[in-house]
Amino acid sequence: MNSDTALLTDHYELTMLSAALRDGTADRQCVFEVFARRLPLGRRYGVVAGTGRVVERLSEFTFSPEIVDWLLARQVVDEQTADWLRSYRFRGDIDGYAEGELYFPNSPILTVSGTFAECVVLETFVLSVLNHDCAVASAAARMVTAARGRPLIEMGSRRTHEESAVAAARAAYLAGFASTSNLAAGRRYGIPTAGTAAHAFTLLHDDEKAAFASQIDTFSKDTTLLVDTYDISQGIRNAIAVAGPDLGAIRIDSGDLSVLAQQSRDLLDELGATDTRIIVSGDLDEYAIASLAAEPVDAYGAGTAVVVGSGAPTAGMVYKLVEVDGQPVVKRSENKATVGGRKTAVRRHKPTGTATQEIIVPQGTAEPQPHDRALQRPYVRGGEPVADLPTLTESRELLRRNLISIPWEGLKLSQGEPAIPVTCVPAKETP
Amino acid sequence: MNSDTALLTDHYELTMLSAALRDGTADRQCVFEVFARRLPLGRRYGVVAGTGRVVERLSEFTFSPEIVDWLLARQVVDEQTADWLRSYRFRGDIDGYAEGELYFPNSPILTVSGTFAECVVLETFVLSVLNHDCAVASAAARMVTAARGRPLIEMGSRRTHEESAVAAARAAYLAGFASTSNLAAGRRYGIPTAGTAAHAFTLLHDDEKAAFASQIDTFSKDTTLLVDTYDISQGIRNAIAVAGPDLGAIRIDSGDLSVLAQQSRDLLDELGATDTRIIVSGDLDEYAIASLAAEPVDAYGAGTAVVVGSGAPTAGMVYKLVEVDGQPVVKRSENKATVGGRKTAVRRHKPTGTATQEIIVPQGTAEPQPHDRALQRPYVRGGEPVADLPTLTESRELLRRNLISIPWEGLKLSQGEPAIPVTCVPAKETP
Numbered sequence: 001m002n003s004d005t006a007l008l009t010d011h012y013e014l015t016m017l018s019a020a021l022r023d024g025t026a027d028r029q030c031v032f033e034v035f036a037r038r039l040p041l042g043r044r045y046g047v048v049a050g051t052g053r054v055v056e057r058l059s060e061f062t063f064s065p066e067i068v069d070w071l072l073a074r075q076v077v078d079e080q081t082a083d084w085l086r087s088y089r090f091r092g093d094i095d096g097y098a099e100g101e102l103y104f105p106n107s108p109i110l111t112v113s114g115t116f117a118e119c120v121v122l123e124t125f126v127l128s129v130l131n132h133d134c135a136v137a138s139a140a141a142r143m144v145t146a147a148r149g150r151p152l153i154e155m156g157s158r159r160t161h162e163e164s165a166v167a168a169a170r171a172a173y174l175a176g177f178a179s180t181s182n183l184a185a186g187r188r189y190g191i192p193t194a195g196t197a198a199h200a201f202t203l204l205h206d207d208e209k210a211a212f213a214s215q216i217d218t219f220s221k222d223t224t225l226l227v228d229t230y231d232i233s234q235g236i237r238n239a240i241a242v243a244g245p246d247l248g249a250i251r252i253d254s255g256d257l258s259v260l261a262q263q264s265r266d267l268l269d270e271l272g273a274t275d276t277r278i279i280v281s282g283d284l285d286e287y288a289i290a291s292l293a294a295e296p297v298d299a300y301g302a303g304t305a306v307v308v309g310s311g312a313p314t315a316g317m318v319y320k321l322v323e324v325d326g327q328p329v330v331k332r333s334e335n336k337a338t339v340g341g342r343k344t345a346v347r348r349h350k351p352t353g354t355a356t357q358e359i360i361v362p363q364g365t366a367e368p369q370p371h372d373r374a375l376q377r378p379y380v381r382g383g384e385p386v387a388d389l390p391t392l393t394e395s396r397e398l399l400r401r402n403l404i405s406i407p408w409e410g411l412k413l414s415q416g417e418p419a420i421p422v423t424c425v426p427a428k429e430t431p
Numbered sequence: 432m433n434s435d436t437a438l439l440t441d442h443y444e445l446t447m448l449s450a451a452l453r454d455g456t457a458d459r460q461c462v463f464e465v466f467a468r469r470l471p472l473g474r475r476y477g478v479v480a481g482t483g484r485v486v487e488r489l490s491e492f493t494f495s496p497e498i499v500d501w502l503l504a505r506q507v508v509d510e511q512t513a514d515w516l517r518s519y520r521f522r523g524d525i526d527g528y529a530e531g532e533l534y535f536p537n538s539p540i541l542t543v544s545g546t547f548a549e550c551v552v553l554e555t556f557v558l559s560v561l562n563h564d565c566a567v568a569s570a571a572a573r574m575v576t577a578a579r580g581r582p583l584i585e586m587g588s589r590r591t592h593e594e595s596a597v598a599a600a601r602a603a604y605l606a607g608f609a610s611t612s613n614l615a616a617g618r619r620y621g622i623p624t625a626g627t628a629a630h631a632f633t634l635l636h637d638d639e640k641a642a643f644a645s646q647i648d649t650f651s652k653d654t655t656l657l658v659d660t661y662d663i664s665q666g667i668r669n670a671i672a673v674a675g676p677d678l679g680a681i682r683i684d685s686g687d688l689s690v691l692a693q694q695s696r697d698l699l700d701e702l703g704a705t706d707t708r709i710i711v712s713g714d715l716d717e718y719a720i721a722s723l724a725a726e727p728v729d730a731y732g733a734g735t736a737v738v739v740g741s742g743a744p745t746a747g748m749v750y751k752l753v754e755v756d757g758q759p760v761v762k763r764s765e766n767k768a769t770v771g772g773r774k775t776a777v778r779r780h781k782p783t784g785t786a787t788q789e790i791i792v793p794q795g796t797a798e799p800q801p802h803d804r805a806l807q808r809p810y811v812r813g814g815e816p817v818a819d820l821p822t823l824t825e826s827r828e829l830l831r832r833n834l835i836s837i838p839w840e841g842l843k844l845s846q847g848e849p850a851i852p853v854t855c856v857p858a859k860e861t862p
Contacts, residue, residue, distance in 0.1 A: 007615035008593040010586065012626030014614070015650065019628070023645035025635050032631070070618055078649070116635050123629075124612075127589035128596055155441065158558035159745040162439040163594035165559055181555075183445070184438035187501055195443030197450070198554075200463070200752035203760040204456050204547050214454035218509070219446065230763050304745060313739040314590040321631035329634040332661050 005060040006088075007067060010124045011076060017117055018081040026084075026117035031323035031342040034096075034110035034130060036103065040138075040312030042415025045406065046103040047141045047399060049171040050133030051096050051110065052392070054126055055385050061125065062089050090118050094380035097345070098390055099174060100398035101375060102406065103134070104358055104418045108343045109317070111376065116324075123319045131317045132164060133171045135309035139286070140175035141399065142310070143302055145411050146290040151178035151299045153194050155281065156307035168307040174395050177306075178299075189392055196251070202229040212242040222248040224279055227264075228255065236264055240271045249277035249298065257282065258295050265296035285310050286413050328362075339426050345375040347420075355405045361425040436491040437519075438498060441555045442507060448548055449512040457515075457548035462754035462773045465527075465541035465561060467534065471569075471743030473846020476837065477534040478572045478830060480602040481564030482527050482541065483823070485557055486816050492556065493520050521549050525811035528776070529821055530605060531829035532806060533837065534565070535789055535849045539774045540748070542807065547755070554750045562748045563595060564602045566740035570717070571606035572830065573741070574733055576842050577721040582609035582730045584625050586712065587738035599738040605826050608737075609730075620823055627682070633660040643673040653679040655710055658695075659686065667695055671702045680708035680729065688713065689726050696727035716741050717844050759793075770857050776806040778851075786836045792856040 020026035039046055063071075063085040071077045077085065092114020103109050110130065112119050143152060154172040157165035157180075169185030179192040186193035197215055205211035212225050221243040227235030227250045239247055250268070252260050257280045268276050280292065281301030289300055309315075321329055328340030342363040348356050349371035358375070359366075366372075378386045390398070403411065410419025451457035470477055494502075494516040502508045508516065523545020534540050541561065543550050574583060585603040588596035588611075600616030610623040617624035628646055636642035643656050652674040658666030658681045670678055681699070683691050688711045699707050711723065712732030720731055740746075752760060759771030773794040779787050780802035789806070790797075797803075809817045821829070834842065841850025 004615050004618060007613075007618055008588070008596065009614050010588055010612040010626050011614055011617075011624040012612065012628055015626055015646075016628050016632045019632070019645045019649040020635065022649050023636075023641075025645070028635060030635070067618070071614075074617065074624070076614065076617075076624065116631075120631060123631075124589050124596075125593055128591060128593035131590050132592040132595070157439070157441055158555050158750075159562050160559060161563040161592060161595035161598055162556055162559035164563070164592035165439065165555075167592055181441040181443065182438075183440050183442055183502075183507065184435050186442075186505065187435060187438055187498070193442045193505070193507065195441050195446055197443055197447050199762045200547075200551060200554075201447045201450065203752045203762065204451065204459060204461070204755055205454075210454075214450045214456070215446075218450040218453050308739075308744040313744045314735060319589075321634045324635055331630045331634065 003060055003064070004067060005057055005125070006063050006121070008125050008128065009121060013121050013123055014071065014077050014081065016120055017084070018077050020116055021080055021084055027115045028325050030113065030116045030119050030321055032112045032119050032123070032319050033108040033322050033343065034126065034317050034319050035106050035108050036316045037318070038105050038316065039418060040316070043138065043312070044410045044412065044416050044419040045138070046134055046315060047137040047175060048097045048101045048103050048109050048134060049099050049137035049174050050129040050167070051099050051379060052389065052395070053133065053167065053170070054129050055094070055379050055389065058090055058380065058385070061122065084117065088118070088121070089383055090114065090122060090380070091383040092118055092380070093378070093382070095376045095378050097375050098377055098395065098398055100395035100402065102402045102419075104420065104422045106360060106422055106424055107358060107375070108345055108360065111342065113342070127317055127319050131314045133167055134315035134317065135313055136168045136171035136307060137175045138315065139310035139312065140172040140177060140306050141403065142286040142413060143289055143306065144176035145403065146286040146293075146413060147300055148293055150297065153177065153179050153181065153299060153301045154303075154306055155181040155301045156303035157182045159304040160307040165307065170392065172306050174392060175399060176396060191392075196224040197226050199226065199229045202226065208235060208238045209242055212239055216243050221246050224249040224251050226251045226253060228252050232260060232264065233267060236267050237271070240268070240273050240276075245272035245274075245276070247273055247276045249279050251279040251281060251301070253282045257288075258292055261292065261295040261297050290413060339424050346372040347375055348372050349405065353405055354407060355420050357420050358422045359425070360422060365425070434491055434495070435498060436488055436556070437494050437552075439556050439559065440552060444552050444554055445502065445508050445512065447551055448515070449508050451547055452511055452515055458546045459756050461544065461547045461550050461752055463543045463550050463554070463750050464539045464753050464774065465557065465748050465750050466537050466539050467747045468749070469536050469747065470849060471747070474569065474743070475841045475843065475847050475850045476569070477565055477746060478568040478606060479528045479532045479534050479540050479565060480530050480568035480605050481560040481598070482530050482810060483820065483826070484564065484598065484601070485560050486525070486810050486820065489521060489811065489816070492553065515548065519549070519552070520814055521545065521553060521811070522814040523549050523811070524809070524813070526807045526809050528806050529808055529826065529829055531821075531826035531833065533833045533850070535851065535853045537791060537853055537855055538789060538806070539776055539791065542773065544773070558748055558750050560598075562745045564598055565746035565748065566744055567599045567602035567737060568606045569746065570741035570743065571603040571608060571737050572834065573717040573844060574720055574737065575607035576834065577717045577724075577844060578731055579724055581728065584608065584610050584612065584730060584732045585737055586612040586626075586732045587734035587736075588613045590735040591738040596738065601823070603737050605823060606830060607827060622823075627655040628657050630657065630660045633657065639666060639669050640673055643670055647674050652677050655680040655682050657682045657684060659683050663691060663695065664698060667698050668702070671699070671704050671707075676703040676705075676707070678704055678707045680710050682710040682712060682732070684713045688719075689723055692723065692726040692728050721844060770855050777803040778806055779803050780836065784836055785838060786851050788851050789853045790856070791853060796856070
């Protein structure tokens with residue numbers, strides 16, 4: 001089957017398109033903004049991720065003859081719309097917060113502008129990517145903070161859809177994870193990959209020592225031996241007996257990790273393996289990682305909690321029409337106070353560099369102060385990605401700097417308010 | 432970039448493979464079983480989904496020359512392993528619970544057998560598919576129960592990764608949803624798709640009536656008009672003024688849906704639109720759906736809660752080595768009492784057809800009773816899918832029948848015990 005990227009779309013995008021083409025509104029110039037009305041319960045910041053993936057796949061977002069025929073046969077679209085889809089490619093502009101930027105309630109993290117027709121069909125795809133990747137990056141960043149400089153390995157691929165796994169590895173790396181278990185993420189994005197052995201490898205062999213000897217024979221004694229298949233203390237003794245005191249690392253994947261880490265360190269030291277590192281894994285989330293801060297742990301493997309956003313598996317981003325032919329528009333309904341019109345976002349800082357607030361104003365009305373930083377940058381112009389898109393490494397570095405810039409309370413894992421307040425200045429009422 | 436299905440895999444699967452090829456254990460005959468140690472908190476059953484997707488993609492799970500070169504260059508594998516991967520395709524057997532079957536703690540929902548080498552490399556991919564699809568189907572089935580026969584439309588694509596969205600639509604349909612908004616799911620799996628318009632369509636137009644008139648002009652008055660962009664009562668009046676009393680349906684996407692459904696029904700009836708249906712959407716989960724049971728609602732749109740498994744976004748399935756060269760093997764660790772050896776699962780019933788328990792015994796030791804039903808069926812033989820795999824429609828029907836067969840308490844939404852007990856009979860100790 002040929003690529004169906006353009007069908008990663010809600011049916012109603014194409015019915016709206018059909019009606020708009022028929023009534024002549026399809027060519028109205030529109031601005032759509034992507035934002036989250038709130039952060040997940042008690043979270044203090046969100047991390048922008050996925051924009052690079054949106055831009056990277058934009059060129060695939062076209063309707064092949066086979067797909068148009070299918071849409072016609074299924075009566076999703078009429079002939080006029082089918083003709084339009086056959087020549088569709090996005091020719092508008094996209095601006096947004098860079099990946100690695102922090103976001104808060106109502107931050108306009110992506111702005112898509114062009115005709116109604118060309119922008120509306122992107123809605124579902126854009127939201128799918130951003131809702132997933134922002135959710136993972138936001139959770140992962142908290143784990144990186146909790147790990148206090150110790151490396152984290154992302155190993156959650158098996159806990160999420162096979163393709164989400166690749167995107168999750170990318171988002172976690174962006175958030176500061178050191179590596180991933182996911183090979184496709186290694187190949188597609190150049191992320192370092194890591195992995196040694198599972199319990200099955202030990203069970204396959206006649207005994208634990210035979211498994212360890214095989215692994216060392218293949219990967220040298222710099223490898224990581226998984227010591228908790230049977231008895232952990234005996235596992236450590238077997239590991240050092242086979243590898244000698246220069247063994248690279250042991251991994252513990254079960255049990256009370258804080259107790260086991262200290263016991264394992266003591267035993268390794270007693271056996272002369274004072275440089276052998278201890279890697280722990282097994283249902284670690286940011287809280288479990290934080291609780292191990294005082295223990296002799298050298299690296300963490302985190303799986304489930306990363307890929308499912310640690311309790312917030314979707315970021316709640318929406319894609320809202322805010323402007324038609326230069327006029328602000330806004331849905332009026334309870335509890336959804338949305339400001340119409342295209343907006344500019346800046347982050348204000350103290351002279352020391354500490355962020356104090358995010359200011360969202362109607363485009364063209366910003367009154368810059370000396371330590372303001374513009375948060376939006378061009379991503380696409382006339383349908384083509386701009387030349388100097390940030391690399392994943394640059395996004396990673398941007399996030400690192402951003403997390404230093406917010407008030408320290410913003411890094412607390414406990415529930416609280418957004419790290420900085422967001423001031424939305426509404427547009428003047430249009431008559 | 433060529434297909435990289437075989438890289439949707441954890442790094443350690445290939446390091447284990449390398450060591451096993453080198454030490455000669457790679458060819459040992461192994462059995463791996465997939466099961467969940469527990470159901471998500473308080474859930475009373477799980478729904479098997481995804482097995483069809485595993486089998487469908489199995490033929491893609493090969494290592495192209497480009498992928499092998501990349502693995503060599505990145506030193507993930509050595510030359511011997513690279514040679515093995517170049518000619519790899521799975522040649523073993525897969526058995527499992529049919530999609531639409533219920534599962535409980537320790538139900539062996541998939542059994543993969545073959546050499547260690549050919550089975551171990553499938554672990555991550557198999558778990559990704561099953562953990563995602565079972566999580567979605569299990570949540571979706573509860574929503575179908577809560578909806579009491581009223582149709583459900585799955586519209587959560589935008590809340591999850593773009594490819595998860597397609598799999599989620601499939602899982603929700605399997606669970607009894609009537610349709611999906613996701614077009615790719617429509618094309619790939621033949622699932623009915625649905626959708627009409629978003630708030631943006633109304634905002635695009637000069638006023639609400641113009642938007643409604645356009646939609647009716649394109650799709651006839653049998654369409655669904657979204658009436659809550661501005662004022663709902665006025666929206667309904669506008670809808671009927673434009674469409675007349677034969678309007679197909681209205682949709683309400685915000686506000687207190689129980690109050691609004693009744694008010695809207697009254698108003699529609701007052702306007703003579705007594706056959707116009709009311710569709711509600713907006714953050715509906717199984718509890719919200721159940722709370723609307725007494726209201727005049729004709730169909731539900733459910734999004735976020737379906738695609739993120741309504742609080743349980745991953746099913747907790749593991750892929751465990753249980754047998755090597757005919758001998759049971761088992762990891763010994765606290766809190767993970769796993770029974771070794773390949774197992775047979777049957778569901779026992781009363782003569783009336785009500786399920787009473789699930790019995791899991793070592794293969795070959797089942798003592799069938801008159802109303803037992805075998806739960807495992809062949810999926811793959813010698814690497815090839817068997818001929819008579821169930822269709823999605825058949826899986827849907829199987830689930831429907833299964834949900835009738837469990838004791839009625841099993842359908843309660845409240846937290847409780849598994850609907851039926853699972854009895855695991857351990858294998859006799861091997862010397």
